[in-house]
Amino acid sequence: MKRILNSAVCLLFCISALQAQNQQQKITSILEIIDVASGKRTVVKEFPFRMEAPNWTTDGKWLVYNTGGKIFKISPDAPAEPQQIQTGVATRCNNDHVLSADGKQLAISSGTDEDGRSRVWTLPIGGGEPKLITPLAPSYLHGWSPDVKTLAYCAERNGNFDVYVVPAEGGDEKRLTTAEGLDDGPEYSPDGKYIWFNSVRSGLMQAWRMKADGSEQTQMTFDVNRNSWFPHVSPDGKTVVFISYDKGDVAPGDHPANKNVQLSVMPATGGQPKVLAELFGGQGTINVNSWAPDSKRFAFVSYRLED
Numbered sequence: 001m002k003r004i005l006n007s008a009v010c011l012l013f014c015i016s017a018l019q020a021q022n023q024q025q026k027i028t029s030i031l032e033i034i035d036v037a038s039g040k041r042t043v044v045k046e047f048p049f050r051m052e053a054p055n056w057t058t059d060g061k062w063l064v065y066n067t068g069g070k071i072f073k074i075s076p077d078a079p080a081e082p083q084q085i086q087t088g089v090a091t092r093c094n095n096d097h098v099l100s101a102d103g104k105q106l107a108i109s110s111g112t113d114e115d116g117r118s119r120v121w122t123l124p125i126g127g128g129e130p131k132l133i134t135p136l137a138p139s140y141l142h143g144w145s146p147d148v149k150t151l152a153y154c155a156e157r158n159g160n161f162d163v164y165v166v167p168a169e170g171g172d173e174k175r176l177t178t179a180e181g182l183d184d185g186p187e188y189s190p191d192g193k194y195i196w197f198n199s200v201r202s203g204l205m206q207a208w209r210m211k212a213d214g215s216e217q218t219q220m221t222f223d224v225n226r227n228s229w230f231p232h233v234s235p236d237g238k239t240v241v242f243i244s245y246d247k248g249d250v251a252p253g254d255h256p257a258n259k260n261v262q263l264s265v266m267p268a269t270g271g272q273p274k275v276l277a278e279l280f281g282g283q284g285t286i287n288v289n290s291w292a293p294d295s296k297r298f299a300f301v302s303y304r305l306e307d
Contacts, residue, residue, distance in 0.1 A: 052284030
């Protein structure tokens with residue numbers, strides 16, 4: 001049996017355990033911004049429930065996030081009451097959502113009422129009825145090409161999770177990775193030449209990079225003590241931020257919530273990562289690209305369990 005099937009079962013148990021835990025413990029989500037040069041962390045807002053995965057809009061005015069199956073936005077500079085972005089029939093949105101480079105569209109991953117399995121949809125950035133892009137499920141969105149023509153996502157097909165791409169208007173999907181085990185988190189570089197992703201093919205989860213056509217798949221992180229997830233490239237193309245777990249805390253193919261994690265940055269050309277922050281988080285912290293347009297800051301979520 002493929003390793004990823006075991007990981008999927010483990011993930012279901014993790015989710016069930018988390019739900020049971022949250023019935024006894026309340027969780028506080030802390031939306032933060034970190035300055036890459038100084039490491040200074042600034043709290044935008046605390047929420048008395050679980051919210052996840054901020055995206056920074058291209059105009060710098062909003063942070064877009066998910067909670068309770070819905071999508072909201074909040075100002076990073078003057079955080080008043082969050083505003084809901086209407087997503088029509090997509091009412092089970094998860095933490096895999098991205099914005100188009102032209103700032104006009106939002107792409108989301110959401111389960112359906114029929115089977116609850118995640119599929120990819122697109123809609124106007126201001127909200128509206130979504131268009132289904134991936135009829136096959138499960139599909140978890142992570143990247144949108146800078147020319148706005150192609151979406152990249154992680155999908156399970158025939159028992160294996162791999163990286164796929166599909167025209168943003170819909171059409172036939174194309175498989176880019178074929179390694180056994182989990183390949184996840186595909187995201188385009190700002191110049192459109194590369195797709196960054198994470199893979200367990202080396203034994204631990206590590207960040208990888210390939211050309212946009214799937215060729216030249218190259219390992220980019222090499223920490224033998226940590227599982228590295230979700231590499232996100234800054235808008236200027238110079239820096240990559242990623243989240244990592246101690247290898248003793250999680251299986252390589254798992255990225256659960258409520259763990260001690262690190263946020264690190266590294267040059268997009270490769271090199272030694274630098275730890276920027278240590279926090280309580282994991283799932284929901286930086287599942288999607290959360291860089292500010294100025295490439296100097298990024299947003300993330302840390303968590304606190306309340307008795």
